[in-house]
Amino acid sequence: MDITSLKIDLLEPNPWNVNRMSAAMKKKLTAYLKREGLVEPIVVRPHPSKDGRYEILGGFHRWSICKDELGYDTIPCVIVSLNDKRAKILSINLNSMSGQPVPNLLSKLLHDLEQEMTLPDMEATLPFEQGEITDFLSLLQIPEGFADELEQQARQKDKDAPEVLTIVLDRKQHQLWQQALEAAQEEVSGAPNPKARTLELLSKRYLGLEAQNEGAT
Structure with missing residues (x-):
């Protein structure tokens, strides 16, 4: 699948986007894009009613930040040719099929980062608040057998995976x-x-x- 650079003003959001982002998460995403750049292309299709324009199927928030906050002139895109039904299905899948982190595995990864970063730095660079990070880290104190049970439950069924409550x-x-x-x-x-x-x-x-x-x- 080819990645094409398009003029950012040629892209438009689709009218059915169901993905919402809090102000706090948008701030984190903006900081991330400033720091790392856009590492994942925007998914678009030729606009169904406007010649020469494109409709965003995945990556609306990244496109919006790059356009309005970071001043991008062009943006990397993957162009797909889909009818309305398939475009809506793809849009839902792009926003939903991202998986869920296994809590005890995430806690170990956060523990590794904690050796080199402060909690404020972790909060600034990760999609979690400090309270959430400390809750994940507290899972390391749970007996090993129970941690294995958490992982097994999470792998068996995402919706039944243990939740971290902050x-x-x-x-x-x-x-x-x-x-x-x-x-x-x-x-x-x-x-x-x-x-x-x-x-x-x-x-x-x-x-x-x-x-x-x-x-x-």
């Missing part, structure tokens, strides 16, 4: 959370991830699920 607490909320962890210590001491087990118990009690489970036994 919560920002004020001082009072953090004190309450610590008190809850201490109160639940005896009940969760055998769990591979005591914090997650404590959160599960609190959620079940709040929703009344624990009482339902006891009534069913």
Whole structure:
């Protein structure tokens, strides 16, 4: 598949784009493009109703930043000839089929980077906030057998993969959370991830699920 350099003003977004990006992530992407350049071409097709123009099927945010923030005149593109149905299918696939990182493998990779970078530097160059990075790094403290279980679950089915939850607490909320962890210590001491087990118990009690489970036994 050939990569062609096109005038950036000849490209237009498609009308069905479902991919949204937060301001924080856009800032990270802009910094990345400034630092590394555009290493992945934009995927386009000849515009279905405008001769000489092209419709973006993949890479809208990178195109927008290169055009509006970085002043690109031309941009590398892969041109495909597709009808509307196939163009929409490709657009969905380009935005969705990127896979999910296996949490414990990502934590090891972040740990390697941590040996050479500070947390602020990691936050500035990676698509994570500092709290998310520290949560991933905390997975290294989980027993090895449980880490293997996480990896197996993630590989078996992406949608069932463990989620890393990041919560920002004020001082009072953090004190309450610590008190809850201490109160639940005896009940969760055998769990591979005591914090997650404590959160599960609190959620079940709040929703009344624990009482339902006891009534069913």
